Amino acid sequence: MTIHRLLSVAPLAAMAMACVVHAQAVQPGDLRASPERLVQAAVEGVIGTIQSQPDTRAGDLGKITAVVQKQFLPYTDFQRTTRLALGGAWRTATPEQQQQLYEQFQTLLVRSYAVSLAQLREQNVRFRYQPAKAASGATDVVVQTRVINNADEMQIDYRLQRTATGWKIYDINMMGAWLIEVYRKQFADIVARNGIDGLVKYLTTHNARQASEI
DSSP states (O other): OOOOHHHHHHHHHHHHOOOOOOOOOOOTTTTTEEEEEHHHHHHHHHHHHHHHHHHHHHOOHHHHHHHHHHHHHHBBOOOHHHHHHHHHHHHHSOOHHHHHHHHHHHHHHHHHHHHHHHTTTTTTOEEEEEEOOOOTOEEEEEEEEEEEETTTEEEEEEEEEETTTTTEEEEEEETTTTTHHHHHHHHHHHHHHHHHHHHHHHHHHHHHHHHHHH
């Protein structure tokens, strides 16, 4: 599954995030919040803002991206996502390369969510959260969600890790595939052919092309 394919299925991730709920109750860094409450809270501000502002509700992708950047990112740990997606290549990269990879990969993920939310900004999607099943004291859990869109129902899972600043989302399972696993294979192929700098160039070029289409 290529980056382009992942972008085409990104609306599924947005449906998993697009439950319109009441005013945000859980702030990033709330150590008392359960993982499922965190997953729910992660999208409240984004959805509420998109639906309440004329430009974002009208589909202004640049402004929707800015909303995702500001209000969704605090609930995530995309640096961990980047490390895991790179695998062994992360350890061989220089600090400068690591920073570039993190910034470019985060840009890709943020824009993917923005594209998805733009398509669902006026839809009513029902969303059910399942309590995370994990042993007491677990630091890594999966929150299963059910997304009901008209007569269709699908399951999308979120993986979170407990950190010093609370639970953080770092992986999503869509259509039976964890994003980190999909990207890990693609990134490994690019690094094998063109090295770390080749992957940086690939992500930078991809992001620049996507930005030009906004």
